Amino acid sequence: MSQKLLQVDRLTTGYRTQTGHMVEVIRNVSLEMHEGETLGLVGESGSGKTTFGMALMGYLRPGGQVMAGTVRFDGVEIFGLGPNELRKLRGKRMAVVPQSASLSLTPTMRVGDQIAEVLTVHVGLSGSELSERLLELLTQVHLPQVAELARRYPHELSGGQLQRVAIAMGLAAAPELLVLDEPTTGLDVTTQAHILDLLRELQEHFGMAMLYISHDIGAIARVSDRLAVMYTGQIVEDGPIEEVFGRPVHPYTRGLLSSVPRVSYAGLPRAMDGRPPAPGEHEVGCSFAPRCTFADETCTTIDPTLEPIDPDAKIAHLVHCHHWQRVVASEDFGEMQDLKARTKKAVELEPLIELTEVDITYAKRGLGAFLRRLRGVPEPPMTVSDFTLTIHRGETVALVGESGSGKSTIVRTIAGLLPPRAGRIRYGDQDLTTKVERRPIEIRRKIQMVFQHPEASLNPRHTTKQIIDAPLRLFFKTDREQRLERSASLLEEVRLSPRYLEWYPGQLSGGEKQRVAIARAFAAEPELVLCDEVTSALDVSVQAAVLDLLAGLQADRGVSYLFISHDLAIVRAIADRVVVLYQGRMCEVGPVERIYAPPFHPYTETLLAAVAEPVPGARARLLAKDVQEAEPPARGCCFQRRCPRRVGSICDEETPPWRVAVEGHLISCHIPLDELRESQVDLISTSSI
Amino acid sequence: MLALIVRRLLLSVVTLTIVAVVVFATTELLPGDWATAYFGREATPQRLERLRAELGLDRPATERFASWFGRALRGDLGSSLARKEPVLGLIASRLEKTFLLGGVAGLVSIPLALALGIIAGLTRGRRADVAISTISLIGMSLPEFVVGTVLIFVLSITLQIFPALTVVRADTSFVDFLPNIVLPAATLTIVWVAYILRMVRTTMIDVLASEYVEMATLKGIPRARVVLRHALPNALLPTINAIALMLAALLGGVVVIETVFNYPGVGLLLVTAIRNRDVPLIQGIAITIAVMYVTINLVADLLTTSLDPRLRSLRG
Missing domain, CATH: 3.40.50.300 (P-loop containing nucleotide triphosphate hydrolases)
Structure with missing residues (x-):
């Protein structure tokens, strides 16, 4: 040793x-x-x-x-x-690589200088030796265009690049x-x-x-x-x-x-x-x-x-x-409960909400846009483009993609916080391209939201009772007694004891807070619940319980979920159908079991190959570079710049066709599906050794 | 950056127009006018009427405002009724003195406040911090005229070092004038240092608790470098705007200080103008002060934008 x-x-x-x-x-x-x-x-x-x-x-x-x-x-x-x-x-x-490099690098200093000071203080380098070593370090952590990158400020780098800088700083x-x-x-x-x-x-x-x-x-x-x-x-x-x-x-x-x-x-x-x-x-x-x-x-x-x-x-x-x-x-280890089997549900084919060719952008039509046009700068591409999706009653549809894929943007649009620039959104016979304050109260009741951070979405000065009471008072004409009774039974449904009614969010743990947020959403007796990364701020032991709760509530109430997550394992556990998004464009859509088996869209393939399963020594296959793109390409396939299976200029020029693998499983790619299927391995069964 | 400047300049025009309207309306609301103020007790209806007709004061207020505003846009602020001199010239000569006062106070107080604020932030809760914080609290809670009066009492009346009141004759040279500045500048300095240092102390404490300062410490670089390179620039950014507001407030605060010390600046001019109902002069000074406010704030915003790399790329 x-x-x-x-x-x-x-x-x-x-x-x-x-x-x-x-x-x-x-x-x-x-x-x-x-x-x-x-x-x-x-x-x-x-x-x-x-x-x-x-x-x-x-x-x-x-x-x-x-x-x-x-x-x-x-x-x-x-x-x-x-x-x-x-x-x-x-x-x-001894050195530290911090948790979040974006907070741990000094915002007013160039990243190169922040690494260089370690070299100056501890190694005693200066002059050309210093800059040589600095560039060498940045190259060792696989950063691109190191000379130029060293002169940038932390906020000008992506999350992955910042983490690399932090690692280089630790290793200096x-x-x-x-x-x-x-x-x-x-x-x-x-x-x-x-x-x-x-x-x-x-x-x-x-x-x-x-x-x-x-x-x-x-x-x-x-x-x-x-x-x-x-x-x-x-x-x-x-x-x-x-x-x-x-x-x-x-x-x-x-x-x-x-x-x-x-x-x-x-x-x-x-x-x-x-x-x-x-x-x-x-x-x-x-x-x-x-x-x-x-x-x-x-x-x-x-x-x-x-x-x-x-x-x-x-x-x-x-x-x-x-x-x-x-x-x-004891034998009690390693089994999982088969959620699908336990809460077997028949998804009715009655559409609840239909989004057709929806375009969304954050670009404002203000003075800035006017000046840009004067200078001849083209308008940036839409954040979300040509998004089409139908969610049926009782169904869970998951939106999957990395940060910047437009998942949250779509949720904001459905919630009425950011009206689309083009396209149709129908909810029954109701038009949903309007802002939330213009929607009839019934629609507002039927669509509810659960957010990622319960700390931020629950008012810290309100007790659980006040939090759950608000939607009850707004949507239902019931008296105080009935509402109190309802609040208590809602708490019970999310498996919290009624004594929590008098507690403030500050007195609850992360998982308990998220349960209260779920109870608040269900207080309105919604038909569609938008779940935006609802478990990603929770500890893993708590996360499973919250997912189980959501599944149970769906079985009892028949609600539909639009479930947003970056975690492919969670999506596999909870979703009926999956939409894979990249840069606000749909890559692949299909029933959950089809998504996790070939043929894959090359982006889906990249994501699945990168997943870290809890298996010692497992190594991910790195199919594409981890560049974070600032905005989607103006034409062609959205994944053209990172695609490991790029065929050629057709990818840059033409929007790929939707190819049907089986009924309901569609892949948007220039490569024929048979070709994809043949060249792709079953990533799931191989990655778990 | 270009869009920012254009947007801010357009907003400034709106702001200044509103200021002009409000100031004009307010002087209209004051009891009496230049004519009553001029004649005082000797006012008779005939005299008042004649003077008003002569000066055009009998025209409707809207008409008078329109003609004044039209000329102001061309840079002509009219003539003082009391002194029969162009308003612009009067203000310019007084503004020089006010700037001198503010400049001296600023040059002393800003570095002093920064130094004390940083020391207090670094020694949070310890003796140095407690001493600095307590004194600054006292400085903040005392109104300017109290500070000024105390200084006059101690340094002019008891010790007789500096003149209590400013006496300026036409032939007073710059060097002879300088001692007059000490007391009003000291008063301003005491008040400003108190405000700015508290601001610096608070932001310094926040920044010192940040993860990047923790990281810098864990990198094993010397403490002085952690403070000067990592903490200080980030603590100063929010302070710049506070200092700008302070400088802008000077233009209001000088009214009191200049009155206490009889200091011949814009503030004193304003007080006299109001007493005389000298509307063109009041208008002129008000607009000048508003222009200062807007300019100082714009400069501060541009300064923070250019110092903060994040804002720099945000505002493109």
Whole structure:
């Protein structure tokens, strides 16, 4: 085994609350890392994983303090160092790649300068040596036109490019330890696949040790040698990645792994019961006990210790559980519930809403547009063009695509927030090309929306009761008593206890808030619910429960969903039909089971190939470059600039024809379907090894 | 950038027109006019009528406004009724003095406020911050005339270092004039520093808590560089607009300060003009002040736009 690089010993950190209590965030964590090793650290929001990563750098957020334990880096106690010694270590021997590069790069400084200062301070480079090394670094992270790019400001780069800059910044002084804090969260699936690939490549080249912190098990599986699972500030399981994935011994690890939706499976993953305690909430015993099916009295009174399951193993597999033998013995792992089978529904072929050749643009017809025309600048292409879709009663249609694909724009138009520039939208015999305030109240009632961030969509000064009461009061002529009764029963439908009626959003967890938002939408007794990335802000264990809830409500009420997501696994679990969008243009539309099998539209193929399934060592196939296009091409196929199967100038010149694979499965491509089918592999069954 | 400037200039014309109408209407609402003010107690109906006819004051208000506005558009603001001199010239000579006062106060207060604000932001909650913040609070809560009066009492009357009132004769040279500026400028400085430094302190604290400053710290670059290169430029951007508003407010605030110190600037001219019902002069000064306001704000916006790379590309 290689040299030990980092040794964390019984580290406990915390902060003092306003009432003077100490709240522990990291609890008694012991961990070691070796040179050149990649350790994945997985945990849900609030588990303390970021705090832990920063603590390794000797950095605690304001108010935080070390309460016990040590962090030794190459034998030196980090928290024993003075500010200057610490400064010489940070950025040089240990570096951080931050969670969101767009917030972590200084907006007023050129990106090149931000990397260069690391080289100046830690490596002592200057002049032509400095600029040479800078360009070399940018090339190593596969950025295009490096000389020009170095002179740009952060906001002028795409998300993927920023993340690459952040990685180059971390690697600048060739550190021995790189702490990556959710480096791919918030990136598109193809970009994420490229970044993960890059990290592997860079590690082979630089040989640094990496701590890869993430909530995304699929991403972790791809890069890590070892996996540590964190729950409420403790390490609950730590072992070689294949072992932890193949034979998880902690109940939480098991729950986490089975709540991840997979593209290879057309069913909903299982949700974990309960929610993690907030820091300081938990007092005695094992903190997972309240959510654990194996828990007994021992668990609620005595906190277990982290012990090896096999003392003779070469690489230790540690677990923090009294009953891990019982867990191992139980068969209860890995099954998913087949949602489709459980809530078998007959989709009636009665159209609910019909969109025909809809064009949408954000371009205003103001002074700016006038001046542009004077200067002869052509009008930008439509954000969404020629969008045609019919949603039937009781059906779930998913819109899939990366950021900038126009998914949310279409939802905004249906909701009446952004009227289309051209085309027809019919809802029964009602015209929906109008703004929401001009629509009859019945239509407003029938179309409801659930947003991505419940924090932002629920008024923090209203109680749950007030939130749910608003649509009831607006749409139904009922008295206060009846409305209260209705609110309580709606809460019950979203599986929240009626005592939540008096609570404010601030007192609810993310999943609970989203349930309240769903209850509010259903209070109006809608026919169509627009769901805009409703689970992407939620933890994976909570996400499964929310999807299950939505499916159940649909079975009971017969509503239709327009479900927007960038996550192909979730779409597979919940949708009946799928529309694949690129740059506001439809690439492929069809029943869900057809979308996930050849023939694929080349864009669908690219997306599916990039998906990170939670399988150790799986590598994505990178079919297309992860460029983020500012606007769609003026003519020809929308995917022409990135397409791995480009045939030639016809792609740039002519709009591809719609080819019918089977009834209802259409692909817009210049390549004949037979040709596509023959050359494409079944990505789903192959990616899961 | 071009569209921005065009749009803002068009808006400015609208703003100035509205200002002209409102100021004219307000002077109409004041009891009495130039004629009653001129004759005072010796006013008789015949005298008033004759003077009004002579000056055209008997014409309807709308007509008088239209002719005034028409001439103003050509750059002719008319003549002062009291002094029989062109309004433009009168304002120009006084504006010089006001600019001198504002300039001196600005040159002292802006760097001082920035320095103190940054120090307070960096030492948040500690002794330096508490001291600076407390003093600035006191400075903010005292009205200008109180500060001015206290300064006069201490430095002019008790210690007799500076003149309490400005006395200017035609032959007063620039150098002889300078001591007159110290007290009014000091008053302005105290008030401005208090405001600007609080603004700088707040934005500095926000910026220091940002993720990019955290990142810069984790890069292990020296603290001074983190503050000067990463934090400061971002903290200054919102401050520029605040300073602009402050400078613009000077043009209102000088009325008080110039009166307290009898300082011969535009403010004092305005007070005299109002007392005399000298409508062309009031109009002229009001328009001048409005032009200043609009210009300073436009300059500040262009400055932030050119300093902030994000706005630069947003506004193209």
